[in-house]
Amino acid sequence: MYAAPACEAILPAPPQPASDDVEPARVVVPVHPVEPVLHATLNEAVNDAPKRANARCSNCSLRGVCVPADLTAAELEKLDSVVCTTRPVRRGDALFRTHDAFHSIYAVKTGSFKTVVMHRDGREQVTGFQIPGEPLGLDGVCSGRHNCEAVALEDSTVCIIPFAQLESICRESRRMQHYLYQLMSGEIVRESGLMMLLGTMSAEQRLASFLLNLSARFRARGYSGAEFNLKMKREEIGCFLGIKLETVSRMFSRFQRERLVEPSGKQIRIVDPEGLARV
Amino acid sequence: MYAAPACEAILPAPPQPASDDVEPARVVVPVHPVEPVLHATLNEAVNDAPKRANARCSNCSLRGVCVPADLTAAELEKLDSVVCTTRPVRRGDALFRTHDAFHSIYAVKTGSFKTVVMHRDGREQVTGFQIPGEPLGLDGVCSGRHNCEAVALEDSTVCIIPFAQLESICRESRRMQHYLYQLMSGEIVRESGLMMLLGTMSAEQRLASFLLNLSARFRARGYSGAEFNLKMKREEIGCFLGIKLETVSRMFSRFQRERLVEPSGKQIRIVDPEGLARV
DNA sequence: CGGGCGGTTGATCTGACTCAACAACGGTGG
DNA sequence: CCACCGTTGTTGAGTCAGATCAACCGCCCG
Structure with missing residues (x-):
């Protein structure tokens, strides 16, 4: 069970030889990443506005975690053109809520989230906790509306990935297309593991x-x-x-x-x- | 809860105006479809061999259930070229087992299945029951191996959809691409509902x-x-x-x-x- | 006809829930 | 800086839903 955790797979488990590049060594030290302070002074309105900035997959420390490690330069460039915004989310705030229109999926960049589904009678079930590198929002593709709500457990940031644009990239790149299918399938596997647990x-x-x-x-x-x-x-x-x-x-x-x-x-x-x- | 079942969504719930064509009326009568006898006389070996035959989505009674109702003729034709085989599965037999190499997804054509995940210590969890029109095997995309086992609850037949070929169709047809994402997302939503239940x-x-x-x-x-x-x-x-x-x-x-x-x-x-x- | 499997029902037991008290912590304001 | 209060976490006592163990029935099938 320790060696091969059944539930909550580490993202899927796609071709990810990973650690043969410099990334892991660089982030190995902090048990917690230092909490980014950049948005601590932002007010609520600004807080919600996506921030166009250094959101480049090509030099993100999570490359190889939330995206295959071995994409070509061309593929990375296309990704960069789509994943161009990040957004800070304050502790306790929702990234999206149940029934919100679905436009984008997200990758946790810093911090952590919980996803919650709820019943009309008030019953709630937490369906997962997400840490950096993990995806959010895949459940919205089905109906075009989010099926759960994602709440930040601490001040956090996410990368925003507009789904329609991601889809068109995937029509051009076999690798990317397959990776997205793997990502969703991985979520299915993760949830099966949780059903076993529950x-x-x-x-x-x-x-x-x-x-x-x-x-x-x-x-x-x-x-x-x-x-x-x-x-x-x-x-x-x-x-x-x-x-x-x-x-x-x-x-x-x-x-x-x-x-x-x-x-x-x-x-x-x-x-x-x-x-x-x-x- | 009755009107909008939370768990086990009816396939996703994609754009499916459905019942405005002739299909439903035609199948409305039997509470159970008559059990197909065609394979009752086949022996085990033949049983396992896929059967190339009238497996055409374009005239399948489940069109509009397991596939969007409004595909173009060209899209249907492409589908037909890929989904060309069906396979009978005897009651109690496995369509696939945990750790089998993943090549295809399946759609139940007649009969019914259960999917089971299991723990090394023997614990088992049934993760779903599938009836005609419902998909099987989506969990295999993630790791390239099936994550659960699918067992027929009665003598059944499935349509076999080779995944690599389906992927290439999806690179050509935006509709199909999106539908497949919806299908997987729907499975995620279904499982979230079950987590709430459990x-x-x-x-x-x-x-x-x-x-x-x-x-x-x-x-x-x-x-x-x-x-x-x-x-x-x-x-x-x-x-x-x-x-x-x-x-x-x-x-x-x-x-x-x-x-x-x-x-x-x-x-x-x-x-x-x-x-x-x-x- | 006998045996096994699937299903029902009863009696008892127990792991987790409920209710309740209290301790530890963190933030706020005086 | 400390006193205060709300929130979060811990622990105990009593209860209950569902598990376990067991008996039994009906049915199918050899």
Whole structure:
């Protein structure tokens, strides 16, 4: 389970020899990226306006994470011409809401998000947490409206990728076309894994899976897989895992007692990953 | 909930004015399609061999269900050139298994399937049931291997759609390209709905949702939405809904007591859909 | 006719929920 | 700087929905 997390695949798992270029080494140090302050002074209106700026996939530190590592220069150039804007989203604000018209998909650039689907009776289910390099909004293609809401867990930025333009790139580049199909298929696989988690696992196993999965995703991005900071609160974790917040808290305590993890508030250190996997 | 089933969307919900052509009227009669006998005499070997035959989307009774209703003649012709084979699958046999190499996606033509993901420790989760017109195998695009196994619930047939060829059609036709993205996105939405079901609903609500969803899907295909035959057994329903077979059975009994449904074995008559939706 | 499978129902048990109290934390204003 | 208050997290006690274990029925099929 530790080596091959079943749920929440690390993006799909496309041809991604990855780490044979300079990128990972450069981002390996910070357990957390420094929170960008550039938008801390922006007011709400400006906050919502996309910012045309250094949003170039060709020199983004996440190249090879949210996009295949081996695109040709021509393909990268086309991507750059489409993915030309980023947008800051403040902690607690929604990037998009359920039933918003769908125009773009997004890639988390910095920070983190949760996606939430809700029932008319008020019931909510968190369907995922997204960290840098991970996609948002793929569920909107189907009906032309977003099916869930994406909320920033901390001050964050996303790259905006207008879907119609992405589609036309994909008609020209076989590689890009296939990658987009892989991305969507990966989301399907991720959700199947979660159905397995929700349908068959005990509360203890759910939390263990969750921690190992997050750990693997952080590691895959060059952050530490052994120690990380959970930006989401216990209630959101519970809502994601299909259990109550008190149960989440109890399971954390149990793991601590059993020397599996060392939680200090939101900061989590995974002490015994094999033990966690055995739960 | 009844009018707009949250989980298991009826294929996505793409531009599908549907019923303004002759198809639905023609298939409206049989609550069950007559089970095709053509392959009942075939032996196992032949059974596995795809059959090149009248697999033409252009005159398939499911046109407008598994493919947009308003494709141009040219687009239909291209589709026909790719979707040229069907394959019978015997009850209990697998169309594909987890880790099989991915080459094609499939559309159920007759019969029905379940898809199952499994954990190395033997835990299983049914991730969906597919009826005629519904797609199978989209989860394989991501890694190039199937992520689940698809098992026929009765003697069935599928249309085989080689994915590489479908991709090249999609590079030529904007409509087809977008439809395929919609199809995959629809699967993502369907699974989100199921996560909501598994994460937040009581056993009673799960079964009610399940029945209403099946009902809507049958209805959308011209079958009766009020009375249908569950090909899957109680255990499979439970494994899909994340509850035990005894609980499924108890909930059926409860629904019968409350005059919501009239089950006689696998044949189900929905008596009070509004009541079911209120559960 | 017998055996096995699928389904139903009852009795008991238990993991997670609910309700409740309290501790720790972070931000705000005096 | 500290006092205060709302939010978030932890822990305990009691309850309940659904799991488990078990008996039994009906049906199909050899």
